Amino acid sequence: MTVELISVGTEILMGNIVNTNAAFLSAQCVALGLSCYHQSVVGDNEGRMEEAMQTALSRSELVLISGGLGPTRDDLTKEVAAKVMEKKLVMDMRTRDRIQAYFDRIKRPDITENNWKQAVVPEGAIVLDNDNGTAPGLILEKEGKAMILLPGPPGELLPLFQKKVRPYLEQLQEEKMYSCMVKICSVGESRAETMVADLLEGQTNPTIAPYAKTGEVHFRITAREKTQEAAELLMEPVLKEMKRRFGSRIYTVREEETLEEVVVRLLEQGRLTITTVESCTGGLLSGQLVNVPGASKVLERGFVTYSNEAKIQMVGVSPVTLEEMGAVSQETAEEMAEGGRKAAGADVGISITGVAGPGGGTEEKPVGMVCMACSIRGEIRRETFYFSGDREKIRKSSVVQGLNLIREELLKYLEGQISGESA
Known part of the structure; x- marks a missing residue:
């Protein structure tokens, strides 16, 4: 109709x-x-x-x-x-x-x-x-x-x-449309679509439709059936295959669930608290976490350390690190994350520092270069990303990747906890 x-x-x-x-x-x-x-x-x-x-x-x-x-x-x-x-x-x-x-x-x-x-x-x-x-x-x-x-x-x-x-x-309507959403991080739109190209070709029922979001790719799997139970049976093999191909890059298959909700849920699961230390994102990351009801149980505090002085005074970044490596560096990001975690007495620290533009970039550190670090009780992972777009898009992309970095490290940590208990 x-x-x-x-x-x-x-x-x-x-x-x-x-x-x-x-x-x-x-x-x-x-x-x-x-x-x-x-x-x-x-x-x-x-x-x-x-x-x-x-x-x-x-x-x-x-x-x-x-x-x-x-x-x-x-x-x-x-x-x-x-x-x-x-x-x-x-x-x-x-x-x-x-x-x-x-x-x-x-x-x-x-x-x-x-x-x-x-x-x-x-x-x-x-x-x-x-x-x-x-x-x-x-x-x-x-x-x-x-x-x-x-x-x-x-x-x-x-x-x-x-x-x-x-x-x-x-x-x-005799038949209705039922769907689920596969939400993915850490894979670009083009690569994600290429990874399921064979599934997209010749599809009839169910169908797969990709949607690009800032820092994410979503795939809607839709089936036309008379009942939800029948539709879910049609979608199950496709969903299983998507999980096989994308693995842990899939952060949820629930349409209403957001990346920040997943992060808060994992923190609650591990009974962990978190603090954020942000430079170029200026509090956007902590703001995303605050969007989740109940975030007060896990979010200890947020630091906005935009200047070098703030990085030194608030979270203990070494002046020598700033002088030798610069504010936008993995070394500074690591000290921000660990220093903020200790200053707040939190279990997890996440830091973001970068060049959001439109000015301020150099040949070595161009606009869009963003360094991050995540510390979970002293275990630290550092990453550098190169984003494109205007200032707003770079900052939003940084927040998404920051949330995903936390998610990935929490999954490793929680898996290690379970393995340790089993042993």
């Missing part, structure tokens, strides 16, 4: 807001097994909106439209949709009562006349109650095709879709 998305709003066309609704709806449609071949954005103009809707209906069975259901004069989605679907507008008393109750609940007695505009619906439409706003969602059906109208604010659209629209769409 084909679906087309139309996002309504001049503010989207002008770039005033980011169209997150389209991204959400696209992902939901894929998960439901719907084929989406076209998306469009149209401003608050009656003629262009009508043209967009007619075009969408001519080539798709379902049309999902977001935005333009508000109470103001330029909110025209419902009116244009009724015209296209040849339905007259009528007052829906249940929606009117809900609007009244909404304003009573927020203690606003001054309901203006245009608020009642949202209680006017196309005749015969399926009205979807909006528990987070005053504009209901609407489903208009005609001759085997349907238009689904959703309010624009994400705080209203997302829950309304999940509670009301998704069940409606599920009834239309």
Whole structure:
């Protein structure tokens, strides 16, 4: 079944807001097994909106439209949709009562006349109650095709879709799409795709799709089946083969799990604490760890040692090391990690120091050169990376590789602990 998305709003066309609704709806449609071949954005103009809707209906069975259901004069989605679907507008008393109750609940007695505009619906439409706003969602059906109208604010659209629209769409599909995500670090996009080139060729069901992220590569494995159990059986051999090829470079196969969550989980598993010592990333790494609920159990503290003086005073880097090897060097990174770990009384220390650019690079130490070290109770691993891109990308890439360095060393440490206990 084909679906087309139309996002309504001049503010989207002008770039005033980011169209997150389209991204959400696209992902939901894929998960439901719907084929989406076209998306469009149209401003608050009656003629262009009508043209967009007619075009969408001519080539798709379902049309999902977001935005333009508000109470103001330029909110025209419902009116244009009724015209296209040849339905007259009528007052829906249940929606009117809900609007009244909404304003009573927020203690606003001054309901203006245009608020009642949202209680006017196309005749015969399926009205979807909006528990987070005053504009209901609407489903208009005609001759085997349907238009689904959703309010624009994400705080209203997302829950309304999940509670009301998704069940409606599920009834239309005999088969659904089920997927899992294989998330990989320490392998570039080109190499990762080459490693599974034979799996990508001639695939039908399940399928593998690569997605490049900053410092990571994700592969979505998707199967079309009637039940999740049947889909998982189809995906299992592919997932097993991916694990065989990428090994420990895979940090999770759970779509919702992030790299920083994996690191925090490993620290908790080993009952270890960590401290960060950052130069060019300026606290971004510790910030990523803090994003994880419960990080306070493992994150002891973070040092931002941007200047040489800070490296000396806060974490005890030797002035001789800085003078002879420079701030961007494996030797300095090692002393930062170990010095920070000891200063904080933590089990693990991670350090990052580099040239983020756009200036400051030399022939020996170009922009993008970043040195890192990870110390776990005195056992230290040093690495140097060469990243490309602008300052922001270099810093973000550094954080990803820093997290992965911690992950890899924690896996070795925990494996050693288990081996020691077994012995």
